[in-house]
Amino acid sequence: MKSTLTIAKRELLGYFASPVAFVFIVIFLLLAGFFTFMVAGFFERGEANLAAFFSWHPWLYLFLVPAVGMRMWSEERRLGTIELLLTMPVTPWQAIVGKFLASWVVVSVALVLTFPVVITVNYLGNPDNGVIFAGYLGSMLMAGSYLAISAMTSAMTRNQVVSFILAVVISLFLILAGFPPVTNLLTSWAPTWLVEGVAAFSVMTHFESIQKGVLDSRDVLYFLSVIAFSLFTTSVIIRAHRAG
């Protein structure tokens, strides 16, 4: 536990020592603001909720989150510090979790910094703050899932660009499997059970249901299992890589 925190602390320092964390936070805030207010027309809607804000998160994260996570293990491999890290008295699992938590903190900081939008909507109307909280929770879980996927792809290669692209592709797949334009296309020829089965694998389906304010344990469980599965695969990849 202590080693996990020590590793997380070092990683966090790394994120903030390099411009990665700042660039991510600033770009995320700018884009979130742009999409919410300019594209989705937050004010014009005249609704006291944050649907316009949250609906863009799956797409924003698609490119920004892998950019945060791509260095997680590939950098460690490129520099050879993985040899240092894994010969210290820690289990690979502790290192994987520590690194993952640090990147999750970076993304969460950006998410927390969007609080002015909550203040605005409360100032203008009477929103259901429970739903807004659920939205934030869902967004954070979704970011965590993308990060875990990035951790996995970054363990596959010492090249950060490859790691980034792989993470984007996998995340895109997880979005599209439940993205209405795609599912509609599928329903025209595939049986309903198949379409629904595929959609059940999508972050879209679960994120949207959390956003509605219903904190179904299945949705939370979905994100947690994506995280657990990806991190477990990360450990398998790291072990396989070490074994030669």
Add this chain to the structure above:
Amino acid sequence: MIQVQNLRKQFGPKVAVNGVSFTVEKGEVLGFLGPNGAGKSTSMRMITGFIPPTEGSIKVGTYDMLENPIPAKQLIGYLPENAPSYPDMTVSGFLGFAAEMRGLSGDAKKKAVNRVLEMCFLENVQHQSVETLSKGYRHRTCFAQSIIHDPEVLILDEPTDGLDPNQKHEVRGLIKKMGESKAIIFSTHILEEVEAVCSRAIIIDRGTIVANGTPRDLKMRSEQAGAITVKFVDGEASAARGKVGSVQGVDRVSVISERPLTLRAFPKKNAGSDDVARAIADMAFKEHLPLQGLHVEEGRLDEVFRSITLPDNKAKEETK
């Protein structure tokens, strides 16, 4: 402290390490020698638990590295090849991280960091970030990391690589001193280092141990070991050669140089080098051949190294 048994590592079809066994006790400094690609780093990576062996067992202290890696790793300090470190950290930040990973915190951590900063002469760069350091300083930073918790076992992969001659000297001194109370394995391509520091040396070639002994023992394997070099003030080569050759116990004589006239006498198998040397001195005195120097060769490690690990030599042995 370290027990390695029948270690074997295969990368695909390539066998990098093939049946290596040895032990290192506390108070021993084991030198790891061998040509490039012999399997030194691979062996060290297995001993430190970074990569699992294909076969074989590793015991550090009382712990088995494969079954109980965490306490085993706690006993080890490791300097990997090329001395990796996190470039975005400061030197003291990096050492603090290493200390925390070894379970040190608060005052103990501060003390440990200051101790190694001083030992490795890093005080004046402690606030500099690692990426702005020169290669030698980066190397020393990683070395400092390996001794931060004063480990009982030290595994150093080319610890003096990239250091200036003064620092090489310092690091050798440090290794020798630490070797009195720790079990140390270090690899190097600098043979004088082995003579200066090691209590024992292993030569490894193509994954197998081809020699194992004290530096003195290894030198004795040299063809030259025990030969007597005779240097004359003046004289004529063939005459002097004949006279030295007729001395009791001398097997054969070769001329090293004509001017100054230097000969090398190889004693017969059962003749002691010191006795033969004395006999040669007596002969020179009687024959009025003024000597400038006379000494018994200890043998040379580089010669032994080459004769053991040279590929064509090996091939010849195999065809025999």
